[in-house]
Amino acid sequence: MLIRNKLILRFTLLVLAIQLGFSAFVYYFHAAAREQRFTRRLAGKAIMTARLHLRAAPADSAGAVRRTFSRSDLLTIEQEEISIYAPDNRLIYVSADTVPQQTNQSQLLRLAAGAPLVRFRTGPLDAVGFTYGPAGQPYRLFAAGYDELGWAQLASLRLILLAGNVGALVLIILAGWYFADESLKPIARVVKQVKKITARELSRRVDEGNGTDEIAQLAITFNQMLGGLEQAFEAQRSFVSHASHELRTPLTVALGTLQTALAYDQTLPDAQESMASAVEDLRQLVGITNGLLALAQAGEMGGRREPVRLDECLTQAVAQCQARHPGRLVQVAFGDIPDQLDTPFAVAGNAQLLTTALLNLLDNACKYSAAEVRATLGYANPDTVQVAVTDAGIGIAPDDLSRVFEPLYRAENGRQQPGYGIGLAVTQKIAQRHGGTLVLASEPGQGTTATLRLPVVG
Structure with missing residues (x-):
């Protein structure tokens, strides 16, 4: 079901429930008021009849029922029935001989x-009974009658409420449709704008409206996502461009060398000299391929992590770096360790990847510096x-510093050194995957100075 239809349905049901509840409230209290009003009327008529009868002709010793006034003078209520019982529960007055007494x-x-x-x-009649007279010897008065006017008013009220609720239902549906349409217009506008955005037009953005309501927050979030996608696409284009160039060059050179040697x-x-040149080109190709595989591995690291001692990873990385650069001095220093830590330099992650990240940093430092390299762990x-x-x-020049994390990108002043421009990209990926x-x-x-920061084991 469309959100528009859901909003209309829920709005209609909610308002209709309130409307019916209000109608039931009005009808109930009107019916209660009718009953109370007619009860007071019956009681007043019974008291007036008792006063007239008891003053005019009280019951004789034989218990005969005497009526010294005309009953027609009291018949002011539709189907009126009045009965009076003496304190000893004897019937001493009844407004008509046909009044049932059961x-x-x-x-x-x-x-x-x-x-x-x-x-x-008593059947269709409302009836009331109460005591009248002295507290010690009270009379029992009963009055019944048909509230023709009250029931007619209730019937009219029912008809009015029924017609009103039916009409209100139509208005509620129309109002629900209107408000749903008005509420969803910003979303429809966002959808229309999003449909115009393609992979080639990621620079376009969605209108953020007033910037404060929920639709605006949705648009802001979507624009942020578009910004991330645009950066990812640009990085991918740059990566593909650099990768194709870096892979094509050694392949082309190796193929040309072998073709020349063959001819x-x-x-x-x-022949040996030609093969040696081709082997060097292929070795460079293997190095680039291994770097790309390392970059892919760093980006696909799973969520499972184990406690790792970063000082042990650094020790292994230093040993591997000195094997690559014999005679180069790599000095390791340690900073202060917080007292509350049980295991120093413990992080959660993959030891092999962390060692690779540290090795890349040390290898870059050794390649581009003739002086000693210092690694400080703290x-x-x-x-x-x-x-x-x-x-x-x-x-590194400021213009290059913002791009050195791009895969296969190399700064101008470092291109004379061997390398493929993948190490820093791999290291940054590993750092991000470890939080x-x-x-x-x-x-x-x-x-x-390259600084790698990692959260400690929680």
Whole structure:
């Protein structure tokens, strides 16, 4: 079901329930008011009849019922029935000989038990019974009648409420449709704008409206997502462009060398020289491929993590770095350790990936600096462990510093050194997958400091 239809249905049911509840409230209290009003009228008529009868002709000793006034003088209520019982429960007056007394006599016990007034019905008639006279020897008065005017008013009220609710239902549906349509117009506008956005037009944005309501928050969130997608697409285009170039070059050179050797090399030394050149090109191709695989592995790390000692990872990375760069001095220093930690330098993650990340930082520092490299392991705060790798090398220009994390991108002043421009991208990916960050600070000609920060084991 469409949201529009759901809103109309729920709005209609809610307002209709309120309307019916209000109608029932009005009808109930009107019926109660009719009953109370007619009860007072019956009671007043019974009291007036008792006063007239008891003053004019009380019951004689034989218990005969005397009527010294005309009954027609009292018949002012439709189908009026009035009965008076003496304190000894003898019937001493009845407004008509046809008035049944079975129901009245059944209510005598309730009045004898001290009930001030009882209401009951005798067929279609409303009836009331109560005591009258001295407290010690009270009379029992019963009055019944048909409230023709009251029931007619209730019937009219029912008709009015029925017609009103039917008409209100139509208005409620129309109002629900209107409000649903008005409420969903911003969403329809957002949908219309989103349909115009394609992979080639990710720079377009959705109108954020007033910037405060829920629709605006949705548009803001969608624009933020579009910004992330645009950056991801740009990074992908850059990656594909660089990767195709970096892979094509060694392949083309290796193929040309082998084709030249096949066509022109006549001696074994010439063939060996050509094969050596081709092997170097293929070795470069394998290095680029391994870097791309490492980047993919860093981006696909699962959610399972284990406690890892970052100092052990750093030790392994230093050993591997010195094997790559014999004679290069890599100095390791340790900062202060917070007292409340049970296991120092413990993080949650993958030991192999973290070792790779640290090795990449050390390898870059050794490649671009002839001086010693310093690795400092410590804590940025009690919840964050960090490794800062500092060199005194060529540094990175500000224009290149913002792009060095792009895969296969290399700064202008570092292209003469061997490498493929993948190490920092891999390291940043690993840091992000571990909930950490990688920050570079560099000055051209003065050196670079790469700081890897990771959250400690919680």
